[in-house]
Amino acid sequence: MLQVLACGAAIVTLSMGIRHGFGLWLQPITQELGWTRQSFALAIAIQNLAWGLLGVLAGMLADRFGAFRVLVGGALLYALGLAGMAWARTPLLFALSAGVLIGAAQAGTTYAVVYGVLGRQIAPHKRSWAMGVTAAAGSFGQFLMVPVEGGLLLHLGWQQALLALALLALLIVPLAWGLREPGFQGAAHAPRAQSAGQALREALACPSYLLLMAGYFVCGFQVVFIGVHMPSYLKDHGLSPQVGSQALALIGLFNVLGSYAAGVMGQRMPKRFILAAIYFARAVAISVFLLLPLSPLSVYVFSAVIGLLWLSTVPPTNATVAQIFGVQHLSMLGGLVFFSHQIGSFWGVWLGGYLYDRTGSYDTVWLIAIALGVFAGLVNLPVREAPYRRAAAQSV
Template identity: 50%
Template sequence: GIVRVMCVGALVYAAGLALMSVAITPGLLNLSAGVLVGFGLSACSFNLVLAAFGKLLPERWRSLGFGAGTAAGSFGQFLFPPLATGLISQVGWQETLIVFAAVILLVVPLAFALSTRGTQTAGGGPVAAPRQSIRGALGEAFGHPSYVLLVLGFFTCGFQLAFVTVHMPAYLADHGITAGVGASTLALIGLFNVVGSLSAGALSNRFSRKYLLAAIYAARGVAIAAFILFPITPLTCLLFGAAIGLLWLSTVPPTSGLVMLMFGTRYMAMLYGFAFFSHQVGGFLGVYLGGVLYEAFGSYDVVWWLSVALSFASAAINLPIRERPVERLVPSGA
């Protein structure tokens, strides 16, 4: 279950951080920071938390819960980097890793709050979902055009997030923007992401999720295009940070909500995990192509415009999605 996975993940994550604090060879560093931290982080990721929320919360609270879970993770990304910097300056990087390993262990007792009891419900209401095998669930999902479209659209989210996170400082430096402004821009992204995630969760309860996703992706395209078309100044950097922060992970609540609506709660973690895999593939390509195309053309302009094109493509991809449970979950006679 989700609780066991998160507990084991937290232990592996903490072990990876502790081992990294004493890593003195490249092999040991790869094992600790790469393998152990990588597996541990995956097992504690927010897709598992959101799946648990879907089972714990009633239908009317799920989207808001998804937004709150995403916002909490976003706030952690905003809070811990400066905390880590302060600790490193005071006690050193090795001791800081030990402190963070201890913090990660708090996931173990907290995960038990996500344990569920009773009958799971279908994503669309209080109808009990027929039992289904993992193979059957995967076949049903990847044979469902709306799910495939949703997964493809989520690729863009990962591409843009990773590209901006990794390459934004270098892009701003190329335009004479100080490192301080760059750091403030990234901090604003993290701060406004909290607001955007909560807002997207609330809006998912009131409006069509597919139209909300289309609007978010289109708004990203407009924000990115405006940023690269206007002169790059400290003010435009901060404005872009606030705007893109509102849209940063605001795709998560409607995306996870649609997965649960279509297929119910039983395999929510697995099916959303495949959507998140698409997100991570996009993230890899955002970082990789950002470097490759910069080397080829001497600027990031091509990647920025590619991000704009992907935004509008994802907006269009989400429009044909059918917002209803699969036939298996629809009561006979409904």
């Protein structure tokens, strides 16, 4: 169990840590190449959509053949996509590299694939805790990597910094060796109680699963809008770029605590209450942030608070999916619910760039994020966490 946790956490640290810093590249790239913010935001929006859509496929492949091959392929795509970002000279090429390639890479190197291994290898009474540890690792990756990326930008320039990150992404390949499942018998080698199609139809007919998807849509909208656009929002209001970089790092640091705490609490109390509380608290935190005078101190306090709530939705959401449907198709079902998250991410990051270019302000998107937080809190309350009752007993 220790090897699986350590390697899974390290992979998520790298994969999530690199992507959390993409907002730092918005102004250097758009200013040097003469692009609008919408052009950059659209590429990142496509990235999130591709990540979510291909995450379902990556999950199906990991459930069928094991996670190792998927992780190696994802690492290679990550390096190729980062190099493509450095060399792209048109918005189309940038969207193909930063959007499609890196989206596919993230589908194969983040939570859906890693959580599938955890679900199969770790006992149910420790599953939520283990997912919390891995989510905390992703948060630590943000705390660790955002300052690293800021330093690379400062000392190497944005192109060489992206190439350096491409080399770092290749470290996922040796780490994936620790997530091999030598005794794993996927659907290609052993009969299963459910086919992938049956599992999908069952999940999409379950109201609680659909409510989890609705809440996760909001999570994606909020975190990706803030992660990509907040550095520029702060700079627009006269704060230094270092404040934006430090704000993202603080979000990552405090999310280590929030994600771990959510995983631990998920073992002891209904996960729907944890999720509802997180979404309501986000709405309150954003509202207070907008009402107070903007200063480095208010930014750092907001970053700490929102950091506690950042990826803390991940462990209880995925643990609830496992609790309802079992672990046989967990990577695929986790990937599908994450697809909803990424649709929200698409709208959050693209709408931020679109409305900024049209109005010169992010105010409308901040207000949408508040309203969606209230909505997500409400829709998680009716979720039923009991195992799904099937017409015929099936082992999961």
